[in-house]
Amino acid sequence: MNRTTLTLVAAVASAATMVATAAVQPPPASSLGNAIVVQDQAVLRAAPRESAQQQSALWQGEVLEVRGERLDYLQVWDHKRERGGFIRTSEVRRVAEGEAEAPALLSVLRFVRDTPGAEALGIGITAAYLQAAPAKALAGEQGAQAFDALGTLADRLARRASAATPGKASGATLSAHLDVANGYGVRFTTYEVEGRMQVCYDGEAFRRVLAMPVADAEQRARAALxxxxxxxxxxxxxxxxxxxxxxxxxxxxxxxDVAGLPSYVRNRIQMRRASVWSALAFQQARKDAAGPASAAAASRALAEFAGVAKNDLPDEDQPAYNDAAMRVSAVRWALAPASLPPAQGSRPGIVTEAGAPGETCVLLVDAQKGAKAPLLRRCTYGVVWAGSASINREGTAVSLAVQPLEGWRELWVMRKTAEGWLVDVLPPAATAPETGVAEWAGWVPGGQQMLVAREARGQGRYRRSFEIVRLEGLATERVTGDVAALPLFQRWQDPAWKRQTLSLR
Structure with a gap:
C-alpha cells in the first residue's frame, strides 16, 4: 500500500484510522501489486521450496508487496519486518490496484464481516477497499458499508480479546490479530477490571458511520450500541x-430512529437507552435527590424499558434485559415524592441533614426530642431515596433505600432492640458491587419479619430472589426464585410495591 494512495484515502474518505502505520515507501518499478495474507502462521521462506529456511510467521490480514512469481510461490517484500522472501500463492490473496478491484473487495468484505475469527483479515480487506474505491463511492452507501464493517470487525476482535483466557494458545493468536489491526491504524483501549483486561475498540469507524447521512437505521444502531x-x-x-x-x-x-428497525434490534437500543438514562438519573440525584432533573431522567429510563418487547428478546439479550431492569429499578424512587415520614406518637420519624461535603446523614427521631437527640444517626455518600422510607405497624422497624453506586441500590433496615436502635445494610448480594437492587416488599404483622426482593449480578452470576427476613439479625428464613412459592409473601406484600416494582416483570 503506497503512501500516495493512502494519502488519497485520508483526504477523500477521512479514513485517518487506516493511514499512519500502514504507509510504506513507494514500491520500485518491479512491484506487481500487493497481497493480503489469508491464514494464520503462513510461512515466509528464504526460497520457493517447502524445505527452505523459515524467515518468519505471518498472520491473516498482513499486507505484502509482490515482486515476482516462482513456481507456486510469490516473491514478496514485508515492509513491516523489512525483509523479503517467498510465500505460497494459496496463503495470500492478490490485490490489484485501481477502481476496478473495488467491487470485488467489497463483496469479499461483506462475507468476512460476519465470519468469527476472521477480523484481522477483514480489516486488511477494508484497507484495500478504501484504497481502491473512488471518492464518490466512499461518500455513499458503499462507504457506509465499509466503515460499518470495519467497526464491526474491530469491535468483535476487542470482545474476543477481552474474553480470552491468559496463557492459552488462542491468546497468542488474538495478540497477533490485535497487532495486525494496530498496523492499519485501528486503535484499542484497555482497562483493568477485577484482575482481568477489558479491551475496547475506540469506535472511530462507528463515529464516521453516524456522521454519514447515507447510513441506514441498522448501521446507525450497530454504531450506537x-x-x-x-x-x-x-x-x-x-x-x-x-x-x-x-x-x-x-x-x-x-x-x-428505532421505528424501522427489526424488533430485536429496537429492543437493544431501548435497553441501552434505559441503562444510560438511569445512570444519568443517579448522577443528577447526587447533585439534588429531590430535583426535577433526576425525576425526568428516571422517567425516560422507565419509559424506554417499558417499550422493550420481552417476547422478541433473543437468548443472548436476556442478560442485558435483566441488567437494564436492575439499573432502572435502582432509580425508580426518583419518581416518588421525596417526603420523609414524620415522628408521630410512639412511631419514629426520619429527617436528613448535610454532613461532610457530599455526605447525607439520616437521623431517626422521636416526637419528643426530634433531631436534637436522634435515636440513630448514620451518614452516607450515596443517594438517600427519601420516598422509599417505610415504617412497620408496630413502629419497631424502618426501611430505607440508599444507592451508593450507579446500578447498585442497598436497603437500610433500622430496628429497635433492647439496647436501642440499630441499623443494618442489606445489599443486593454478598459480592463485590456490580449491578443489583435490594428492596423492601412489605411488613409481616407482628413486628418480627419483613419481605425483601433481591436481584443482582456479580462474579459472572445472576440471581433474583424473594425472601422472608427475620428482623432480629436480618437472617433469611425462607427464599425462593418464584414469589408464588411463598404464601406469606403473597399475602403480605405491599400493594404499592407490587404495582411499581420491576422484580415481578
Whole structure:
C-alpha cells in the first residue's frame, strides 16, 4: 500500500484510522501489486521450496508487496519486518490496484464481516477497499458499508480479546490479530477490571458511520450500541467526567430512529437507552435527590424499558434485559415524592441533614426530642431515596433505600432492640458491587419479619430472589426464585410495591 494512495484515502474518505502505520515507501518499478495474507502462521521462506529456511510467521490480514512469481510461490517484500522472501500463492490473496478491484473487495468484505475469527483479515480487506474505491463511492452507501464493517470487525476482535483466557494458545493468536489491526491504524483501549483486561475498540469507524447521512437505521444502531457499551467506560473516570460520557452516550442513542428497525434490534437500543438514562438519573440525584432533573431522567429510563418487547428478546439479550431492569429499578424512587415520614406518637420519624461535603446523614427521631437527640444517626455518600422510607405497624422497624453506586441500590433496615436502635445494610448480594437492587416488599404483622426482593449480578452470576427476613439479625428464613412459592409473601406484600416494582416483570 503506497503512501500516495493512502494519502488519497485520508483526504477523500477521512479514513485517518487506516493511514499512519500502514504507509510504506513507494514500491520500485518491479512491484506487481500487493497481497493480503489469508491464514494464520503462513510461512515466509528464504526460497520457493517447502524445505527452505523459515524467515518468519505471518498472520491473516498482513499486507505484502509482490515482486515476482516462482513456481507456486510469490516473491514478496514485508515492509513491516523489512525483509523479503517467498510465500505460497494459496496463503495470500492478490490485490490489484485501481477502481476496478473495488467491487470485488467489497463483496469479499461483506462475507468476512460476519465470519468469527476472521477480523484481522477483514480489516486488511477494508484497507484495500478504501484504497481502491473512488471518492464518490466512499461518500455513499458503499462507504457506509465499509466503515460499518470495519467497526464491526474491530469491535468483535476487542470482545474476543477481552474474553480470552491468559496463557492459552488462542491468546497468542488474538495478540497477533490485535497487532495486525494496530498496523492499519485501528486503535484499542484497555482497562483493568477485577484482575482481568477489558479491551475496547475506540469506535472511530462507528463515529464516521453516524456522521454519514447515507447510513441506514441498522448501521446507525450497530454504531450506537458499540459506542455506548457500559463495560468500555473507563472505570477510573471521576464522577463529573463519567457524567459527561453518559450525556454523550444519550445523544448518540438519540440519533437512532428505532421505528424501522427489526424488533430485536429496537429492543437493544431501548435497553441501552434505559441503562444510560438511569445512570444519568443517579448522577443528577447526587447533585439534588429531590430535583426535577433526576425525576425526568428516571422517567425516560422507565419509559424506554417499558417499550422493550420481552417476547422478541433473543437468548443472548436476556442478560442485558435483566441488567437494564436492575439499573432502572435502582432509580425508580426518583419518581416518588421525596417526603420523609414524620415522628408521630410512639412511631419514629426520619429527617436528613448535610454532613461532610457530599455526605447525607439520616437521623431517626422521636416526637419528643426530634433531631436534637436522634435515636440513630448514620451518614452516607450515596443517594438517600427519601420516598422509599417505610415504617412497620408496630413502629419497631424502618426501611430505607440508599444507592451508593450507579446500578447498585442497598436497603437500610433500622430496628429497635433492647439496647436501642440499630441499623443494618442489606445489599443486593454478598459480592463485590456490580449491578443489583435490594428492596423492601412489605411488613409481616407482628413486628418480627419483613419481605425483601433481591436481584443482582456479580462474579459472572445472576440471581433474583424473594425472601422472608427475620428482623432480629436480618437472617433469611425462607427464599425462593418464584414469589408464588411463598404464601406469606403473597399475602403480605405491599400493594404499592407490587404495582411499581420491576422484580415481578
Amino acid at each position: 458499540a459506542l455506548t457499551r457500559p463495560e468500555c467506560v473507563n472505570p477510573d473516570l471521576p464522577a463529573h467526567e463519567r457524567a459527561r460520557v453518559q450525556e454523550w452516550q444519550s445523544e448518540v442513542l438519540e440519533r437512532v
